[in-house]
Amino acid sequence: MSATATTDERLLRTSPLRRLLGRPELGSVVGALAVFVFFAFAADSFLRAASLSTVLYASSTIGIMAVPVALLMIGGEFDLSAGVLVTSSALISSMFSYQMTANVWVGVGVSLLATLAIGAFNGFMLSRTRLPSFIITLGTFLMLTGMNLGFTKLISGTVSTKTIADMEGFPSARDVFASTLTVGGIDFKITILWWFALVAVASWILLRTRAGNWIFAVGGNKDAARAVGVPVTATKIGLYMGVAFGAWIAGQHLLFSYDVVQSGEGVGNELIYIIAAVIGGCLITGGYGSAVGSAVGAFIFGMTSKGIVFAEWNPDWFKFFLGAMLLLATLLNAWVRKRAEATK
Amino acid sequence: MTTDTATRTALVELTDVGKRYGNVRALEGVSLKVHAGEITCVLGDNGAGKSTLIKIIAGLHQHDGGTLRIEGEETRLSSPREALDRGIATVYQDLAVVPLMPVWRNFFLGSEPRKGVGPFKRMDVDFMRKTAHAELLRMGIDLRDVDQPIGTLSGGERQCVAIARAVYFGAKVLILDEPTAALGVKQSGVVLKYVAAARDEGLGVVFITHNPHHAYLVGDRFVLLRRGTMAGNHARDETTLDELTEQMAGGTDLADLRRELNRP
Numbered sequence: 001m002s003a004t005a006t007t008d009e010r011l012l013r014t015s016p017l018r019r020l021l022g023r024p025e026l027g028s029v030v031g032a033l034a035v036f037v038f039f040a041f042a043a044d045s046f047l048r049a050a051s052l053s054t055v056l057y058a059s060s061t062i063g064i065m066a067v068p069v070a071l072l073m074i075g076g077e078f079d080l081s082a083g084v085l086v087t088s089s090a091l092i093s094s095m096f097s098y099q100m101t102a103n104v105w106v107g108v109g110v111s112l113l114a115t116l117a118i119g120a121f122n123g124f125m126l127s128r129t130r131l132p133s134f135i136i137t138l139g140t141f142l143m144l145t146g147m148n149l150g151f152t153k154l155i156s157g158t159v160s161t162k163t164i165a166d167m168e169g170f171p172s173a174r175d176v177f178a179s180t181l182t183v184g185g186i187d188f189k190i191t192i193l194w195w196f197a198l199v200a201v202a203s204w205i206l207l208r209t210r211a212g213n214w215i216f217a218v219g220g221n222k223d224a225a226r227a228v229g230v231p232v233t234a235t236k237i238g239l240y241m242g243v244a245f246g247a248w249i250a251g252q253h254l255l256f257s258y259d260v261v262q263s264g265e266g267v268g269n270e271l272i273y274i275i276a277a278v279i280g281g282c283l284i285t286g287g288y289g290s291a292v293g294s295a296v297g298a299f300i301f302g303m304t305s306k307g308i309v310f311a312e313w314n315p316d317w318f319k320f321f322l323g324a325m326l327l328l329a330t331l332l333n334a335w336v337r338k339r340a341e342a343t344k
Numbered sequence: 345m346t347t348d349t350a351t352r353t354a355l356v357e358l359t360d361v362g363k364r365y366g367n368v369r370a371l372e373g374v375s376l377k378v379h380a381g382e383i384t385c386v387l388g389d390n391g392a393g394k395s396t397l398i399k400i401i402a403g404l405h406q407h408d409g410g411t412l413r414i415e416g417e418e419t420r421l422s423s424p425r426e427a428l429d430r431g432i433a434t435v436y437q438d439l440a441v442v443p444l445m446p447v448w449r450n451f452f453l454g455s456e457p458r459k460g461v462g463p464f465k466r467m468d469v470d471f472m473r474k475t476a477h478a479e480l481l482r483m484g485i486d487l488r489d490v491d492q493p494i495g496t497l498s499g500g501e502r503q504c505v506a507i508a509r510a511v512y513f514g515a516k517v518l519i520l521d522e523p524t525a526a527l528g529v530k531q532s533g534v535v536l537k538y539v540a541a542a543r544d545e546g547l548g549v550v551f552i553t554h555n556p557h558h559a560y561l562v563g564d565r566f567v568l569l570r571r572g573t574m575a576g577n578h579a580r581d582e583t584t585l586d587e588l589t590e591q592m593a594g595g596t597d598l599a600d601l602r603r604e605l606n607r608p
Contacts, residue, residue, distance in 0.1 A: 208466045210456040213445075217453055220442035227402070227436060228454035229425040287444040 024281030025293040027332040031279065031325065032300050039307035046310045049186045056188065059302025060195035061250065063295050065269070066276035067198045068246040070294035071206065072239045073277050076219035076286030077133040079122060079243050081140035083269030088144050089115040089244075089251025090261040091152060094161040103169040112248050118144070119244025123237030145267060152263035165259035177249070178256040191253050195295070198246065202291035215239065220287025275322065276301055279329040300325065353416040354379055355517050355548040356401060356432065362409030363396050370396040372409070374574050376567045378517055378548040383539065385559035386552045387592055388569035394552045397569070398519050401550065402434040403427030428454075433510035434519040437526065441502050443495030447487060450494045451476040451509050475512070483508040483538055500531030504538050511542055518542050519550045524558050536562055556588040568592065 039046045065082055072079055092114050097107030118140070125136045149159065156162055164170060179190045206212040214235045217225035226232045255261055278284060279300055280293030304321050354377040363371040371393040378384050388394045399405040400412065403421035411418050414430055421427045427434070441450045452472050459468045476490045485504050494502060503523045510518050520539065524532040540562050543549050553559050559566060566583060568576035568591050576591055 204466075208469065210458060210467055213449055213453060213456055213467065216445050216449065217442045220444045224436070224442050225453065227404075227424050227434060229428050230454045231425075283444075287442065 024288060024290045024333075025296055026281070027329055028280045028293050028296040028300065030332070031329055032296050032303070035300050035303050035307070035325075039303060039311065043307055043310035043312075046307055051306070051310060053186050053188055055299075055302045055306045056192050057302075058306050059295075059299045060189065060191040061253070062269075062272055062276055062301050063195040063298030064191060064198060064250045064253075065243070065246045065273045066280070066294040066298045067195075067202045067291050068239075068242040069273040070277035070280060070282050070289055070291055070297075071202055071215060072243055073274070073282040073284070074206070074219050074286060074289045075215045075236060075239045076222065077126065077236060077239065078137060078274065079240065080134065080137040080270050081118075081122065081144055082137075082243050082247060082273055083266040083271075084141055084144045084148060085115065085118060085244065085247040085266075086250045086254060086269065087148050087261065087263065087266035088118065089248045090255040091148055091161060091251075091263060093252060094164055094255050094261050095152070095155055097164055097167060098162050099155065101167075104164055104167050104173050105169045107164075108173060108252060111251065112245075115244045115248045115251070116241050117244075119241040119247075120237055122243075123233075123240035126236060126240070127233040141270065148263045148266075152261075159263050161261045161263070163259045164255075170256075170259070173252070174256040176256075177252040194249055194253075195298075198249075199291050199295045206291055211235070211238070216287060218286075272301065272322075275326050278333075279325060281333055283333075284330075297329075352379060354413070355415060356550075357413040357416075358397075358401070358410065359413070360410035361397075361400060361407045361412060363400060363405065363407050369572055371400075371407075371572050374410075374567075374569070376565075376577065378550055380516065380548050381543060381546050382564040383543050383549040383551050383562050384565045384567065385563035386550060386567045386569060387554065387556060387559055387588065389554055389592070391571070392569040393572040394554075394569060395521070396572075398434060398521055398550070398552055401427070401432060401517075401519055403432070428513075428515075431514065431516035432519065433513065433515035433517070435503065435506040435510060435521065435523060437522040441494045441506060444493050446491045447480075447494050447497070447505065448473045448476040448490040451479070451490075451505065451512075455513055479508050479512045480505060483511070483541060498531060500527050500534045503527075503535050507535075507538050507542055511545055511547065515547060517548045517550065519552070521552050522554070523551075524553065524555060532558060554592070556585060556592050560585045560588060 045051055065086065069079060069082055089111050093104070093107040093111035095107075096102070096110045097104045100106070122133075122137055122140055125131075126133050129136065152159060152161060177190070180187045181190060181193075182188075206215060214225065214230045217230050218232050218235045222232055254265070276297035277289065277294045278297070280290065280295065280297030282289030282293065301322075304325070305318055308315055308318050308321070356378040357376075359375050361371065361374045362369070374393070374397060376384060376386070386394055386397060396405065400407045400421075403424045403426050406420055406422070412420065414432070421430075424434070442453065445453070449472075452467075457468045457471055458465050460466050473490050477487060480487055483504060485501060485508070494505065497505065507518065507520070507523075523535050523539070527535065536558060539549060539551060543562070551559065551563065564580050566576070566578045566580070566588060567574065568588075
């Protein structure tokens, strides 16, 4: 960037290639290219524009959550409740509007507040109890899973919510969260825009703001950060609320793509978000990673899940592919990072 | 050197300070003064209470006996942030930096300069890079690239970055927690030079160590801790290196040890 500003002739020794090797996203970009080439050969329909749109859509639904989850991982924590929180957010929105016969936007607003509160609860509990985030969010995960099913059955009588399609505000909310845009004759889901916007904002925060510096610091060395005056607790609570914000967007999309929500959905997705972040170069131990990487990780997911369908294989193989990819990505990341640090 | 210190207000003054953790007495009856442009060495063996003492001055723990005065004002520090705001910077032996972060991010961590307004308020990255490079150069550390992770620097260099950071942010008191403990002879020498450089800039330095040789090289005043209590408090002209070494090892213990190890 402005490295030339620091005038030192020895800087010239750091070649652009070395700088590239030092980027956290590198491993995932190589992986994404490999997966792309693989499916381009394996499935004839993979390279069609309509397929690209499908792949991007699948990537975006994961990517919207993978971005805040990546930030949280850089900050040194996990959130196992992220998957079901999406469903909770959709349920709150839907049931509040239906029960109060209010404009759906009221439900959407209430859902935002409630979801953020759950995120804050995770962060607050973590800082207060000093238990590992694995335990805290596993607790939240189980509680939310139970509450999603329990409350839905209690209020609606079945495992899914009542339709809100005929309610006031539904069309405009659908436009915002689940519409389809046509660009050059190809249909794109609006979640792709949400996803790109989140990646841009998260990258800005991470690389250019004070909060970003704090996120790297609390994940890299919490005690050192605290000793120089970084508000560690506030940073971590903020990160959990970021995940909650992502869950709110994903949840509203889930609701407005249809008009009902299945209360059992979302279980298991938390691992997919984490895997996308790891494939994207986030260190599992915190302190290192990028938002763009998580987007590439989500894209790999999208390509794989849809590519298997295009290639007309049994979709059961998806999970196997996923596990293999995770192992490969982690190994590649470790290797690239070691090399990058050795050559500096 | 010590003639005018009696009349000047000390930057930090501890009087009869004590600290308990549950039923463990970590510190009792410790008094010391830190003056500008002077190095106060705190010497003690493992478990003597050195860490507890700095944690009190750095705001990580609160004392429960005696008084702590900062520039004459009796106070109780509630957080490291408050200590920093009052000009007390601490460089810890093991948690001085975040290894994976670039040098320039580490240098400004916790006090990032910003520009812009509202949602576009951002770190002044150009300024941060340039300043980090220039400040380190001024302290004699010539880095090739301020973008390299600070973990790639040597232990001595990392300590020096932390010291340079404290000096740059206008610390009046610099607390150094065993800065030479994990270093070799040459690296220790480098760090000691920066300790002296910080003193020459007019800072009051508290230098915690268990090495009397390092302490005597730079110290103006020596406070000895043993098992949580103060075992000695000497000005430089009142003591010698041999006396310090002897006291550190516990006087008679050392004599016994010498006899015991004396091979025929």
